[in-house]
């Protein structure tokens with residue numbers, strides 16, 4: 001696969017601690033109304049990767065306009081908690097996950113940032129070392145995406161409804177250099193601080209697709225790696241809410257600023273005038289390509 005692909009257990013914790021040396025690492029957890037799960041996410045990482053070994057230097061939860069007890073639950077589990085809207089208030093505040101992640105740059109200090117969702121149900125702390133492996137081992141890598149099996153879903157490597165119905169088709173049509181990314185929307189990913197600080201960050205759910213597209217554009221697809229993290233389950237949004245997520249992802253992927261910078265995107269879309277190559281994934285991960293016919297007939301009026 002052109003996107004460099006690893007497994008979380010390609011590195012031992014000891015390997016990573018040696019490779020880390022003095023490099024600093026921040027775990028960033030954006031959270032909106034996650035009182036039920038955020039304490040467990042923070043607490044488990046703190047016990048195993050801060051208190052027992054020092055792989056992570058700080059755990060920072062960005063409370064994204066929660067109206068439940070997310071702030072208190074995260075703080076009592078040992079995180080440094082900041083309200084997104086209160087970080088650099090002179091910059092204004094927007095709702096959304098991307099906003100919380102962008103604001104995290106102002107309240108964290110790690111040279112490497114690891115992002116994890118706060119709503120994880122089936123997961124383990126090996127996600128964090130797994131995501132750090134490529135950044136600590138391969139200097140050319142700027143951004144590392146996680147992928148995982150999703151128990152009980154349609155297929156083990158199905159990436160979710162928005163992934164399969166919006167992100168993968170968009171990638172096939174416009175950003176084929178990313179088609180080997182198994183789960184482009186995964187919320188578990190890691191990035192070098194300097195690189196994340198160089199990116200334009202959509203305030204909502206398009207933060208992941210934008211980071212992938214802009215990283216490939218700025219540094220080439222070689223700057224992206226992905227890691228098999230095993231199994232992961234999360235809570236699901238309603239189809240109507242996913243419609244809003246899909247709209248944000250389409251808006252970012254089709255933003256004139258992104259497409260304009262790359263005139264070849266238009267050619268790529270044009271190349272799909274008759275058929276598109278949709279890359280999906282089977283366990284392995286094994287790429288399964290599907291040719292999707294996209295032919296259009298001309299207006300019939302000239303032929304009548």
Ligand SMILES: O=c1ccn([C@@H]2O[C@H](COP(=O)(O)OP(=O)(O)O[C@H]3O[C@H](CO)[C@@H](O)[C@H](O)[C@H]3O)[C@@H](O)[C@H]2O)c(=O)[nH]1
Pocket residue numbers: 029030031032033034062064095096097098100116117118119184185186187188205206207208209234235236237245
């Ligand atoms: O305004 C918001 C909305 C969500 N979140 C947090 O972001 C994480 C993921 O949100 P969620 O609503 O569970 O997203 P999913 O429906 O699971 O969406 C998937 O796909 C999105 C689009 O790429 C990614 O941003 C997500 O991380 C990924 O899990 C959770 O910790 C949320 O609490 C915020 O901080 N602010």
Ligand SMILES: O=C(O)[C@H](O)COP(=O)(O)O
Pocket residue numbers: 159160161162163164185186235236237242
């Ligand atoms: O990643 C996705 O496509 C969305 O988060 C939706 O995931 P779901 O279909 O598992 O809820």
